[in-house]
Amino acid sequence: MNLIDIAIQASLEAGEEIMNVYNTSNFEVETKNDDSPLTIADKRANDIIISNLKQTDIPIISEENKQMKFSERKKWNKCWIVDPLDGTKEFIKKNGEFTVNIALVEDGIPILGVLYVPDFKTLYFTEVANKKAFKVVLKNHKTPVADVLKHASEIKPVKNKDKARIVGSRSHLNEETQKFIDTISKNEEVEIVSKGSSLKFCLVAEGKADLYPRYAPTMEWDTAAGHAICKAVGVTVTALPADKPLQYNKENLLNPWFLVSNRS
Numbered sequence: 628m629n630l631i632d633i634a635i636q637a638s639l640e641a642g643e644e645i646m647n648v649y650n651t652s653n654f655e656v657e658t659k660n661d662d663s664p665l666t667i668a669d670k671r672a673n674d675i676i677i678s679n680l681k682q683t684d685i686p687i688i689s690e691e692n693k694q695m696k697f698s699e700r701k702k703w704n705k706c707w708i709v710d711p712l713d714g715t716k717e718f719i720k721k722n723g724e725f726t727v728n729i730a731l732v733e734d735g736i737p738i739l740g741v742l743y744v745p746d747f748k749t750l751y752f753t754e755v756a757n758k759k760a761f762k763v764v765l766k767n768h769k770t771p772v773a774d775v776l777k778h779a780s781e782i783k784p785v786k787n788k789d790k791a792r793i794v795g796s797r798s799h800l801n802e803e804t805q806k807f808i809d810t811i812s813k814n815e816e817v818e819i820v821s822k823g824s825s826l827k828f829c830l831v832a833e834g835k836a837d838l839y840p841r842y843a844p845t846m847e848w849d850t851a852a853g854h855a856i857c858k859a860v861g862v863t864v865t866a867l868p869a870d871k872p873l874q875y876n877k878e879n880l881l882n883p884w885f886l887v888s889n890r891s
Contacts, residue, residue: 630683630731631754632772634707634741637679638727639775641672641711642745643768645727649718649746668718672711672727680707685731688876690848697878705733706876710848714824723747724823730851735874740855742825750775751782751829753859760832760859784862784889785834790816794827794839794887803842803884811838828853831887832860839887842867847880853887862889 628636648668673691680687688694689709700706707729712718714725723746731739740760742751745768753760761779791811795804811817820836828850830836854864854873866873867884 628772631739631741631752632776633679633683634729634731634739635750635752635772635775637676638729638741638743638750639765639768639770639772640679641675641727642743642748644668644671644675645712645718645725646745646768649721666712666715666718669712669715673709676709676711676727676729680709680729683707688848688880690846694880700876701878703876705731707731708848708851708875710825710846710852713849714826717823722823724826726824726826726852728825728848728852730855730875732851732875735876736872737851737855737858737875740852740859742829742852742856744826750779751832751856752779753856755855755859758859758861760856762829762833782829782833783860784832786837786889790818791838792818792820792836794820794822794830794836801842804840807840807842825849825853828857828862828864828887831862831889832857834889837889840884841882841886842884845882845885847875847877847882850882850885851875857887862887 645668669691673689685705685707686703687707691711710728713728717724727743729741730737738755740753748765751762760782762782763775763779793808808817822830827839831839857864864873865886873885
């Protein structure tokens with residue numbers, strides 16, 4: 628299997644296990660040191676993904692793994708960046724808007740991305756060098772990778788000429804995000820599009836939104852897979868205020884603020 632096949636297979640297996648937990652009547656929720664929630668689904672999905680990716684002999688950064696020191700990581704020219712369950716809060720709310728994120732980065736730049744939405748059995752994936760990204764809705768989590776590739780459809784961003792569709796929360800916009808929206812609204816009509824987890828990237832990549840401003844903390848594993856999918860279709864993911872593409876496998880795995888835009 629090549630790298631994209633391995634990553635897709637890992638995401639599907641992880642997604643199936645996540646749904647096994649999701650469909651139980653209740654599950655325990657722990658609180659990590661950073662006050663973010665953690666469930667047994669996060670842990671089991673992580674184990675499955677790591678076991679799949681180990682066959683590639685490429686080092687792995689995962690939210691649920693103990694992180695290697697930068698003195699070691701900086702020697703890596705390639706590494707996987709994994710969030711086994713992005714949107715744990717959405718998982719706990721049971722609204723379906725949670726994802727499995729698997730990305731491969733080279734010299735800090737995303738070159739492959741797989742993003743699986745297990746509750747909707749929807750998969751996004753890309754090998755960035757091909758300058759194409761794909762989406763497929765599956766009948767079940769055990770769909771063979773060959774069938775996934777066969778039935779996937781290409782996605783592309785689409786700019787709405789009548790208004791700016793901005794990804795954000797309908798009820799909880801922080802001050803910086805509101806300022807960004809106010810600036811845009813001076814020149815054109817604005818529509819707020821709400822979505823959880825890394826699905827926000829996919830909204831822009833597949834033409835359902837135009838801008839995703841993020842003026843709140845995220846980690847590299849929250850963004851790498853979505854960034855890859857956006858990058859493949861010409862959507863920019865720009866660090867703010869540096870105005871440069873987001874970088875990965877940094878000494879500090881915390882992202883700066885950023886803007887996802889189809890207006891480059």
